[in-house]
Amino acid sequence: MSVLEVRNVWKSYGKLIANEDVSMDVKEGEIVALLGPNGAGKTTLVKQVYGEITPDRGEIRVLGKKPGDRHVKKLLGVIPQECEPYGDLSVWDNIYYMGKLKGVEKDSIKAKGEELLRELGLTGKRDTLARELSGGLKRKTLIAMALINDPKLLILDEPTTGLDAEGRREVWKILLDMKKQGRSMLLTTHYLDEAERLADRIFFLNKRVIDQGTPAQMKEKFADWYEVIDYTNGKVYKVKGEEELKKVVLGLRGKFEVRMPSLEEVYLEVIKSE
Template structure:
């Protein structure tokens, strides 16, 4: 079974507000997949089903071959929920160590796992610092440590870089890339197009329903309804349809450049038409 996560026809309503409409998606082992969508798109609602904070009313969820509410499956999951924080009045070491203990790991082993996690996340110099004295980026890194200390096969991160400064964001990207190399399945949610583009093997555009799915470059090409032509003589940029491109270019006199739209252009186009 090479699927780590499978979701089939998931629906969820809060009263009359339908937050998720017929969501189907999958994440393979070793794959990093992003759910990219604006605020209110249902990303958190969706991932909560994957770690058993919500149970499907309609639809099916399969994580590592089973029901994510089974304790055996839960132990193989690592989660960084949106807006979660480590305990302020514990040190980095203590936060990660207790996260391991809560997952049922014995004292001695938990200590070894914690030291390894601290090492792999480059948290050595902050090991004994209280979380209250750390920057937002280091707090988030501690949270990732708490989520991975028990060596889960599947990692779910809900907007892991929201609110971080650009440097802390890049550092977390590097951490995620390394975790991916270790063969874990990673599902992350984000509203940053660049983040999805840089990190993901595949992206799902989501806005209550799945609007589109593909590799970042798939999505860019598939949705290039138009090209962007930059006329260096006038300094203007134009959106030109493929069938009109030849004629358009033939009328330009000086230097010009033809680009396909960025993933961000595609995203904005899709979200505004959904």
């Protein structure tokens, strides 16, 4: 079953087209990443999914309903880009009031809130004011806030931008744990390693969807070249196709290495060829 269906969505800001005929979907239990450079229209697309802006054309269905639907809002957890918890409230109060805003019962907020504090390693920070938290702990607080209503679909716009390496890894671990619990996620990122690590499927977005598939499929599809490193002289050759590869390798005398490009390199090629 699809948790999210985006069909032929167009969105412009004046003359600037941000989303051009975008179609994508998220199935139950999947993590889907929208991967693209800055200005690719990722935030524009997710804002339409959580109902903050409306498409000019096209259709979006979240759990079979329109994004603006009151019922749908209760089934979503959203972490907008560059969002912070409210600095003058404690970690617990941020979580508590978000639960209230989403119309969650008081007893449920308390039980779920405690569980989230434990799962996210925030128990010791319960009474700390959010403004005193590190970037990583602020992000964890936002994740707890987004999860307080036990959402069917979690939407994360650049969940690790601005975090240090350790913070990023911690957020990844939390998201992968959430996935194990069967939660569906739509995330945006301009980090390839993040998409590769977290996503079941990737949509390359640059205003329009350039391609989509599993990280492995994307690599196979676009990576039709090899890198041959000749250790006798330190030269690196970029070789297209297997026939060519054989020729190059047969011509080498000393030690050498053949490498497949990383998804990072594949991505740069795809974006460049646009």
